Amino acid sequence: MKPIGPLPPAFAGQSRLTIGGEDFADLLAQAGDTPAFLYDGAAIAARVARLRAALPDGVGVHYAIKANPHGDVLAAIAPIVDGLDVASGGELAKALTVKPAAAISFAGPGKRDDELEQAIAAGATLHVESEGEADRALAIGDRLGLTPRIAVRVNPDFELRGSGMRMGGRASPFGIDAVRVPALVRRLVAVGADWHGFHIFAGSQTLDTGAIIEAQAATLALAGRLADEAGAVPAFVNLGGGFGIPYFAGDTPVDVEAVGAALGEALAGRAAALADTGFAVELGRWLVGEAGVYCTRVVDVKQSGGETFVVVDGGLHHQLAASGNFGTVVRRNYPVAVAERMDGEPVITASVVGCLCTPLDRLADRVALPAVAVGDTIALFQAGAYGATASPSAFLGHPPAREWFIPGKR
């Protein structure tokens, strides 16, 4: 038997799964059927409110929509955050339906000319990832008769410790190596670009509170140093994020209140060049991950080689991350439960497998479960981020998962 990750606090102690105060079966009926992602709008709003309360005054909250770009999620979160971060022309188009361009930033390597043009024409901030991209943006601005708003994404000379996805301290396709940044900023200012500041994103998915505090302090110090070396004052510094959520046994949550308090101290001692600079953190997963549950129905329970397999109508084509094939080195189990019997006594050890013809399609590996029958519902938690849009949904031609947003009471 292998352990499962911790149930998010909102679901611990339930006897039958409810999400946002509603029974899962009612929600699935509203959504249409399984497989479905159910998103709790009230949980997302509570998360934003908690982060805002923890952060020092004046530090904005930006949402990286790659974590969950579902239309209802975007419509709910856009009015309560200060900015949206996008990573493609497609995400930009979605973001523009819910937020003014001035509050949208476009980061990510490999922006095509037509995407740069889309951002410049709309007036979004480009986070340039190379000198070449900056040159292309300037040329497109010239052609359009517009001044592009450009922030420089810095590949920092440090990394976010404990991060599942490191984006600093090494050779990287993301951002411009810190040593080369002052020269580019000087050039942008000299040619009259609307240079907006720095974007310093050191990594993603860390649960180490101390590492986040350390990275934020290092980010502020780096921004101050780069501003001095460039001889230019940044209007804005995006401090990145990297706050993780607990997926696996033994994981513990980030202490965001401690992060906020430490950021307040770091900001109080910031370099003179940053005295009038605006700041924001940029988070995806932490804001929406815990608010989502992926529900999939049991279509078969079978025995093979002395093991029990619970076969469900969903799989890794919807929720790749739970199968361990999205950036994890060692496969471990996400939190999982039988929705009808959340508090059922574990009586079997079984693997939950999806409907795809690949042994990779294993959503839970040899976990303890209550008795499971055909027709029961398996709930996989921590499914609100990097689920539906980060999974190979075209694989084998199965239908996409439904996605259902629970607005909650306002």
Ligand SMILES: Cc1ncc(COP(=O)(O)O)c(C=O)c1O
């Ligand atoms: C530039 C940038 N911003 C934001 C994010 C979102 O990270 P997370 O969802 O872990 O908060 C990422 C993740 O890769 C990123 O690359």
